[in-house]
Amino acid sequence: MIYQFAPTAKLAVPPIGPVYRCLNLDEPQIADCLPEAQNEWQGIVYCQKHPELDADPWIGFTSYRQRQKSQVVFHDAACIVEALQRRQVLAFYWRDVQNLAGQAERCMPGFDAAVQKMLGAFKEAIPLQWHQHRFGAFADFWIMAKPEFHAFMAWAVPRLRWLLNDPAHKAWLALDKGHMNHFGQLAERMVILWYYLAKKQVQPVTRSPTSP
Numbered sequence: 001m002i003y004q005f006a007p008t009a010k011l012a013v014p015p016i017g018p019v020y021r022c023l024n025l026d027e028p029q030i031a032d033c034l035p036e037a038q039n040e041w042q043g044i045v046y047c048q049k050h051p052e053l054d055a056d057p058w059i060g061f062t063s064y065r066q067r068q069k070s071q072v073v074f075h076d077a078a079c080i081v082e083a084l085q086r087r088q089v090l091a092f093y094w095r096d097v098q099n100l101a102g103q104a105e106r107c108m109p110g111f112d113a114a115v116q117k118m119l120g121a122f123k124e125a126i127p128l129q130w131h132q133h134r135f136g137a138f139a140d141f142w143i144m145a146k147p148e149f150h151a152f153m154a155w156a157v158p159r160l161r162w163l164l165n166d167p168a169h170k171a172w173l174a175l176d177k178g179h180m181n182h183f184g185q186l187a188e189r190m191v192i193l194w195y196y197l198a199k200k201q202v203q204p205v206t207r208s209p210t211s212p
Contacts, residue, residue: 001054002074002143005043006064013064017073019080020062021054023047034157036164036173039184040140048153051146058084060143062092069093069139072205079209080143087203088148089195091137094204101131104189108182110172115186115193118163127196136192137202148200155198156190 001021006013008026015022023043025031033045040063047053047061058080072092074080083090097103104111116126144152163169164183173183195202 001056002060002062003043003047004062004064004066005040010064016062016066017075019074019077022064034160034187036181037184037187038181039188041184041187044140045153045157048150048157056146057081058143058145059149060090061140063139063141066093066139066141070141071208072141073208074143075208075210083203083205083209084143084145086201088144088200089137089191089202090143090205091141091202092143092205093137093139093141094135094206095138096135097138098134099131100129100133100136100189100192101126104185108175108185111182111186114163114169114172117166117169118159119193121162122159124197127193129196130193135204136189137195137204138188140188140191142191151198152191152194155194156187160187160190 002019004015004020004022005025006022008024011022011024023030025040025043030043030046033042033049035042040061044061047059056077070093080090101112112126119125164173173181173186175182194200
């Protein structure tokens with residue numbers, strides 16, 4: 001299932017396709033999941049905590065605003081299952097930002113220092129590709145097989161919570177850029193850091209796939 005997140009005011013936006021399901025980010029049981037994120041990550045954590053939501057062997061995420069960023073639509077599960085046999089991550093908002101590190105630092109001055117401290121607490125370092133590459137999987141528009149998803153979340157959530165508890169970064173994480181605070185923007189980029197560190201293969205999806 002691809003979970004299409006929306007606040008209550010936007011639930012009238014229908015599911016993008018037949019393998020999509022709408023989830024209301026304002027529902028208390030979802031809003032209470034990682035509330036500091038103030039974005040789709042609250043829903044992502046909710047899905048991690050509730051594997052009974054669907055029986056598919058894969059999981060993906062999008063937003064009611066997807067059409068503003070990506071026109072890719074998955075019309076059936078078969079094309080997803082087939083693609084995941086070749087790659088661990090399907091990214092359907094594959095964005096060119098010229099340089100991943102430079103773009104993050106422009107949006108959130110202090111990003112590199114915060115991430116370096118966060119990863120260093122777990123004896124990790126920022127991957128070299130973060131400073132070298134220009135394309136990345138943005139907006140949490142991605143799909144993974146469920147074992148990969150749970151591996152990603154087992155990696156990401158403890159690091160995010162560690163940074164939330166770091167007194168030196170509490171004010172920085174709460175800074176608001178109009179539509180999303182620094183914490184939400186950092187959470188959105190965690191998948192990029194993870195697939196480089198974990199050496200996962202990413203398949204950019206730039207047009208709606210057809211069934212195999």
